[in-house]
Amino acid sequence: MNAIIYSPIGIIHTPFTDQENMPIQPTGGEGIEGTIEINPKYQSGLQDLGGFSHIILLYHLHLSRGYSLTVTPFLDTEPRGLFATRAPTRPNSIGLSVVRLLDIEKNILTISDVDISDGTPLLDIKPYVPAMQPTGNVKTGWLDSINTEQISRKRSDDRF
Amino acid sequence: MNAIIYSPIGIIHTPFTDQENMPIQPTGGEGIEGTIEINPKYQSGLQDLGGFSHIILLYHLHLSRGYSLTVTPFLDTEPRGLFATRAPTRPNSIGLSVVRLLDIEKNILTISDVDISDGTPLLDIKPYVPAMQPTGNVKTGWLDSINTEQISRKRSDDRF
Numbered sequence: 001m002n003a004i005i006y007s008p009i010g011i012i013h014t015p016f017t018d019q020e021n022m023p024i025q026p027t028g029g030e031g032i033e034g035t036i037e038i039n040p041k042y043q044s045g046l047q048d049l050g051g052f053s054h055i056i057l058l059y060h061l062h063l064s065r066g067y068s069l070t071v072t073p074f075l076d077t078e079p080r081g082l083f084a085t086r087a088p089t090r091p092n093s094i095g096l097s098v099v100r101l102l103d104i105e106k107n108i109l110t111i112s113d114v115d116i117s118d119g120t121p122l123l124d125i126k127p128y129v130p131a132m133q134p135t136g137n138v139k140t141g142w143l144d145s146i147n148t149e150q151i152s153r154k155r156s157d158d159r160f
Numbered sequence: 161m162n163a164i165i166y167s168p169i170g171i172i173h174t175p176f177t178d179q180e181n182m183p184i185q186p187t188g189g190e191g192i193e194g195t196i197e198i199n200p201k202y203q204s205g206l207q208d209l210g211g212f213s214h215i216i217l218l219y220h221l222h223l224s225r226g227y228s229l230t231v232t233p234f235l236d237t238e239p240r241g242l243f244a245t246r247a248p249t250r251p252n253s254i255g256l257s258v259v260r261l262l263d264i265e266k267n268i269l270t271i272s273d274v275d276i277s278d279g280t281p282l283l284d285i286k287p288y289v290p291a292m293q294p295t296g297n298v299k300t301g302w303l304d305s306i307n308t309e310q311i312s313r314k315r316s317d318d319r320f
Contacts, residue, residue, distance in 0.1 A: 004166045004220045004281065006252040025292045042251060045229035047241030051301020054294050055243075058218070058254055060164045069205035081207030083285040086292075091202060092166040092283045094218055094254070098294050113294070121164065123252045125243040129300050131308040132185045132246075133293065134214050134258050134273070140289050141211020148291040 008121035010038035010107075012059060014114050019063055022156040023115040024074045025086070026097050027148060033102070036109040036122060043107040046125075050104045054128035055111075060121045061093035064160070074154050075146050084141060089160045095120070098128050168281035170198035170267075172219060174274045179223055182316040183275040184234045185246070186257050187308060193262070196269040196282060203267040206285075210264045214288035215271075220281045221253035224320070234314050235306050244301060249320045255280070258288050 014034035016022045023029040036057075038046065049055065067089040070079045082090060095116065103110040140146075174194035176182045183189040196217075198206065209215065227249040230239045242250060255276065263270040300306075 002168075004168070004283070006164045006166070006254075008162075008164070009251050026294070027292060042229065042243075045242035045251075046244075047230065048244035048302055049241055051299060051304070052244065053297065053299035056256065058252075058256070069202065070207065081209055082205035083202075084206075084208035084212065084287055086286055086289075090284055091169050091205075092218075094166075094284050096216065096218070096256075096286060100294070123164070124250055124254050126246055126256060127244055127300065127303065128294065128298065129246075129303055129311075130298050131300075131303075131306070131311055132187060134186070134260070134288065137213065138288065138290050139211060139213040140287065140291075142208055143287065143289055143291075144211070146291070151289075151291055 006123055009042050010036050010122040012036050012116050012120040012122055014116050014118045017118045019117060020156055020158050024154050024156055025151050026099055026113040026115050028152040029113050029115040031112060032114045033110060033112050034114040036111060038107040040107050046104055052101055052127045054098050055101050056126040056128050057097045057099060057122060058124040059095045060123055061088045061095045062121055063117055064089045064093040067091060074156060075150065076142060080142055087160055166283055169202050170196050170282040172196050172276050172280040172282055174276050174278045177278045179277060180316055180318050184314050184316055185311050186259055186273040186275050188312045189273045189275040191272060192274045193270060193272050194274040196271060198267040200267050206264055212261055212287045214258050215261045216286040216288050217257045217259060217282060218284040219255045220283055221248045221255045222281055223277055224249045224253040227251060234316060235310065236302060240302055247320055
């Protein structure tokens with residue numbers, strides 16, 4: 001299978017210069033602000049984005065080095081299959097966060113609810129649309145016993 | 161900014177061999193099944209995934225050629241900024257679908273609610289967890305007037 005080559009469309013700036021003691025999901029970064037500096041050549045693609053309260057960020061987990069197919073997640077004490085977790089070390093280290101969009105000024109986005117390391121290369125922005133999410137009964141495997149409050153409270157350590 | 165190089169972890173097989181007349185979101189592909197053939201070297205990473213009813217697929221939109229920063233989405237008649245749309249032609253053509261996971265047999269996943277072209281290279285699988293989604297009031301800009309039923313019913317054409 002062939003190599004797939006991407007190039008950053010911008011850089012994410014956040015208060016998190018250390019990988020430890022970070023929120024592990026956007027729900028844990030509530031109120032924490034950051035900015036995204038979009039390469040000016042893509043600025044016209046930001047038109048109409050300001051109407052959305054939340055945006056999906058896809059980014060390259062640039063601090064991630066190597067991976068293991070079995071990991072013990074921050075939220076668990078048992079080892080789990082990597083693809084059943086949101087661990088940041090993956091064969092293709094793509095991070096996904098839904099953050100709050102506060103403002104757009106030219107090529108600079110101000111965002112909140114941030115769980116992303118400072119200096120992270122941004123790959124794509126998509127609008128977050130609840131009507132595109134699955135409905136009905138959702139089962140979450142080993143996470144069924146983990147509640148929203150635990151996800152918000154938990155902070156990262158140096159395990160990855 | 162440097163090139164970021166990924167390599168597929170598997171291939172997605174679906175009934176969609178033509179880019180036209182496809183569902184434009186998973187909600188429009190309800191009941192349509194596909195399979196994912198994971199490279200056997202990653203098979204152990206699938207452990208524990210079977211407990212999840214829905215999974216997030218990140219994949220390379222391999223049929224996408226070039227992009228425009230202003231596009232008229234399938235759901236609209238007005239041109240919009242690319243990053244305010246889910247159009248498949250993007251600077252980094254990464255697709256995102258939350259699909260239903262029906263079965264895992266060794267390295268083969270059977271999925272449903274599919275809106276993906278046959279032969280698409282898979283980049284990552286993440287578990288879908290509602291408690292990691294944003295809560296409260298969500299605004300969706302130009303899509304505010306579009307309802308779930310329109311998103312489900314709409315089919316692609318040859319515009320991208």
